[in-house]
Amino acid sequence: MAFSRRARWTAAVLSRFHHPAQVVVTSFGLLVLAGTFLLMQPISTVGPAATTVEALFTATSAVTVTGLAIVDTQSHWSVFGEVVIAGLVQVGGLGIMTFATLFAVIVGRRVGLRFRLLAQAETSMLSVADVRSIARRVVVFSLSCEAVFAAVLAGRWMIGYGEPFGQATYYGVFHSIMAFNHAGFALWPDSLTRFVADPWISLTASAAVIVGGLGFPVVFELMRTWRRPGTWSIMTRLTVWISLALLAIGTLFLLVAEWNNPKTFGPLDDGGKLLAAFFASTMTRSAGLNSVDIGQMETSSLLVSDVLMFIGGASASTAGGIRVTTFGVLAFVIWAELRGEPRVNIGHRRVADSVQRQAIAISLLSVAVVVVATYVLLVISPFALDQVLFEVISAFTTTGLSTGITAQFSPAGQIVLTLLMFMGRTGTLTLGTALAMQERTRRYELPEERVLVG
Template sequence: MPFTRRARWSAALLSRFHHPAQIVVTSFGLLVLAGTILLLQPISTVGKPAGLVEALFTATSAVTVTGLAVVDTQAHWSLFGEVVIAALVQVGGLGIMTFATVFAVLIGRRVGVRFRMLAQAETTMLSAADLRSIARRVVVFSLTCEAVFAAVLAWRWMTGYGEPFGQAVYYGVFHSIMAFNHAGFALWPDSLTRFVADPWISLTVSAAVIVGGLGFPVVFELMRTWRKPRAWSVTTRLTVWITLALLAVGTLFLLVAEWDNPKTFGPLDEGGKLLAAFFASTMTRSAGLNSVDIGQMETSSWLISDVLMFIGGASASTAGGIRVTTFGVLAFVIWAELRGEPRVNIGHRRVPESVQRQAITVSLLSMAVVVVSTYLLLVISPFAFDQVLFEVVSAFTTTGLSTGITAQLPAAGQIILTVLMFIGRTGTITLGTALAMKERTRRYELPEERVLVG
């Protein structure tokens, strides 16, 4: 059937996404450049202008929605600088969700087209209207959620802490943007530690992080089918159940490790300890805010946080890490192998071998980046292995939590973390999309030979 004008234009539009790395890397690179230039201006700081490394690091941290900082946000940056940081986080977060969601739809449609072509059925293509609709829904959903969370936070700061209306609204909007977009910037030098026992602040921020970390495709599906879990897609099932499991496991492990620590959970009552543990577990979903001093945590808490940060949040969300779906696929691959199953099944669906290879590739490459970066920082800095590993994992997974050594690293170390943040944000999207969109069909098979493993 001949193409209509709209179909031809849609096909041309789709062809632009054959190299998603070019789109994502260029867009985020230009945004980082613009942010760096703005933060270098004298109006952006209190006192002397920011140095190049400070401005570049902060702009990259904001655009990649990480939240690591080399200077005190409130003390160093002026109101204009804080607004620039918030704007970079907002644009970066919306860009991440939009890019990732559009690419996810493109991948799904591409697979669907192939299947329908094989079935000799009529094919449909993603039109410009679909792209506009996706982008519009992402923006409306994000801004609506941020407005709701900002209103709750502003109300709490007005009624509970006596903040003036304007100041409370500013605090609410700023931290709502940070929480929903999983950035760790805060307007207090100790982040949110002064609110460790306040459930209104802690739970509202946690809710913003969890909702933002689910990803737009999953949230949209849940809005339509939340009463019918059996109708959920495999992606939604993995995202929801693994997210809940990791939140529970993280809360339990951190609660046990920090229960008697006099510098973290020790002074709190039982309810406060549980709240602090849940908040800390939630922040490892790539959020970066903290209600206790991370640098005073036990080494065992750093270890479990490293694992949770490395897993990260959901695909097509502002969270980082290898993603919970990748972790879920790997878990089911191991389970199938232990049971001797020839195929990997999740529920009543079979996972394609290409998806299994993609999960393994993303995970191993991410581990390689973390190992190499940790080695480099150990060489050029005097800090201990566990502290350096924590900072590297936090930067690569765009989490933003810190043991307190980021600002003390030499300039070369801060540049390494800057590159890590950029790779961690753009790499997971581009690599996953590129692997999924570069599937090839081999018309022949080579003879099989088993290789000794283990």
């Protein structure tokens, strides 16, 4: 009876929303508020209780799996506070609707169509046929990967750096969660810069970021068909090949720009420079950990990082940005237009007009948000354009990298970054759909007229 009453209450609440996206945005908002409340408690900090802005900013950064921070994670937050942050990152990374679907499986209840639609809206699944099974596999796969990466990191800190078993395990679990879910929180004030030349730490964290950034649909398809690339779907092909290309291009460009920089790659040997460049390129794919001081990078490196952060990772992954599939679709749209083709084709498949419009809308809305936020922060802060633009893109794409000025913004500037992180996680289109109270379908077509462009 109690479960039946809860189910009826849940159904009544859900019926008040006109679109699943509204529930997604509302759920993330409620989780941010819950995290803010927990972080404001005295038990969450080492010294005085966190201010409202500190707690709100940190909770939003954790839920949106960003990792930007205005206070030092280790010295400001207690172990309880760090556990709260890691928990918020974990829930935010997997998605509230994925957890809701999993809980329905655990209690043995049938998942209704509305819940399936909600899970689809959160995880960007291409089908609602078996969201319940997908949600279970997502959680199992994620936790399994995090456990493996945590074991490697913990072993390295215990054997290579003499950390006690308990401390090494804590470090391993915390940073495994951060890397896999693409959050930039670290338990050292300089992130992972002290391990810049350590391949065990750098490559393990990079592997966690790459796997987490592929997206669950792509990962599941690769697990089935990795030996048969010819059978991959267009989404998987775009994700894999564009991700590899961007990773290689980013590594090359950063290596060239920072090779002789005495404050970043300069003191390292050739192997260390390559490792640092690879790590930095990987982290721009919406991760947020860093092994060199971002604030000391060349302006050209910041520009390359801006572009890579803006593109981000794969759809239905823990990464942010406009996503590599969006970038790929836009590239093929341009290619088709240059060749004068009436349709956009990728391989032996035609891209739907609605997908093209969605890719254009996501990109233009994202550019608009970045431009407006950059202008606002330039007006209210004393920092240079390259620094502010980097912070804005990092926040909006939920990357978490920083040139070191995040904590120096005024409370108003930090609120702007908070809004950017929330918008970046929920998505511009999702947020826009949630704000629209109802969808309208035009039942007629207007006469066509050509408009000169360019």
